[in-house]
Amino acid sequence: DVKVTQSSRYLVKRTGEKVFLECVQDMDHENMFWYRQDPGLGLRLIYFSYDVKMKEKGDIPEGYSVSREKKERFSLILESASTNQTSMYLCASKLRDRIYSGANVLTFGAGSRLTVL
Amino acid sequence: AQTVTQSQPEMSVQEAETVTLSCTYDTSENNYYLFWYKQPPSRQMILVIRQEAYKQQNATENRFSVNFQKAAKSFSLKISDSQLGDTAMYFCAFTSLEYGNKLVFGAGTILRVKS
Numbered sequence: 001d002v003k004v005t006q007s008s009r010y011l012v013k014r015t016g017e018k019v020f021l022e023c024v025q026d027m028d029h030e031n032m033f034w035y036r037q038d039p040g041l042g043l044r045l046i047y048f049s050y051d052v053k054m055k056e057k058g059d060i061p062e063g064y065s066v067s068r069e070k071k072e073r074f075s076l077i078l079e080s081a082s083t084n085q086t087s088m089y090l091c092a093s094k095l096r097d098r099i100y101s102g103a104n105v106l107t108f109g110a111g112s113r114l115t116v117l
Numbered sequence: 118a119q120t121v122t123q124s125q126p127e128m129s130v131q132e133a134e135t136v137t138l139s140c141t142y143d144t145s146e147n148n149y150y151l152f153w154y155k156q157p158p159s160r161q162m163i164l165v166i167r168q169e170a171y172k173q174q175n176a177t178e179n180r181f182s183v184n185f186q187k188a189a190k191s192f193s194l195k196i197s198d199s200q201l202g203d204t205a206m207y208f209c210a211f212t213s214l215e216y217g218n219k220l221v222f223g224a225g226t227i228l229r230v231k232s
Contacts, residue, residue: 031218040126042208043222050218058219090162096218103150103169103212106220108162 003027006091006109013116019078021112023091030096032074033106036060037088046089049074050096081116088113119144121211123223130199131231137184138194138226140209147171149213151185151192152220156206165207168192199230 007022025032031050035043035058045058047066055066063085067075074093078085091109120143130136142151153165168176168185175183180197196203209223 033219035222040224042121042123042224045219045221048219056217088160092162094218097212097214103167103214103218105152105164105167106154106162111160 004091004093004107004109006089006112008112009110011112011114013081013114015082015116017078017081017116019081019114019116021076021078021089021091021114023074023076023093023109024072025074025093025107026072027093027095027107028071029093029107030071031094032068033092034058034064034066034074034076035090035092037090037111043090046076078114081114083116086114086116119146119211119213119216119221121209121221121223123209123226125226126224127227127229129229129231130196132199132201134199135195135197136199136228138196138207138209138228140192140194140223142190142192142209142211144190144211144213146213146215149211149216151183152210152212153181153183153192153194154208154210154222155203156208156225157202158205162208166194196228201230201232204228204230 004025034046049068065077089112092106094104149170151168156162184193210220212220
């Protein structure tokens with residue numbers, strides 16, 4: 001059974017702390033994503049990685065950075081956590097889309113609920 | 118930019134009845150893909166159904182079907198014979214090969230199935 005595993009389901013951090021959210025997938029997927037989920041706003045893309053050491057900003061990258069040193073692992077980093085970063089964070093992965101196969105399906109992790117006090 | 122709009126924040130339906138969730142999108146592209154994802158209260162997001170824009174036939178997966186109106190840029194999800202396990206947040210999503218492997222999601226619709 002294919003899996004995307006997020007290291008923490010619940011985290012509570014203080015303003016100004018550095019926060020690491022880890023995501024690991026075992027499907028050999030090229031693409032990995034970090035989304036933020038907020039009520040009424042749906043899922044918004046923070047960062048996207050299409051290969052090892054490659055990354056691309058999503059719609060709301062401010063205050064976040066990412067790291068992808070290995071194909072299976074994609075980390076989201078909050079350099080200095082703020083209260084407005086309290087949210088649900090979802091990691092997802094998929095195979096790279098190709099013309100002959102069309103758009104592939106995202107596989108999601110269970111999510112990480114971050115509270116910043 | 119691509120946008121996805123779900124105009125129904127919440128809906129409810131009686132068990133065994135049929136419900137339709139609405140989704141509209143905006144794009145200038147001709148070849149793209151649309152998805153419905155389901156997020157049950159346990160929060161693991163899973164795919165419900167997928168539609169390829171170049172296919173005129175509406176996608177169907179058991180009790181789930183879509184009404185894809187390309188000209189109107191509408192992509193609604195119909196759930197027949199609703200079950201308690203269908204209670205979840207449903208997200209409509211859009212992607213295209215030109216959009217670089219990324220998905221754009223709507224705000225979501227909370228569906229409650231009542232017994």
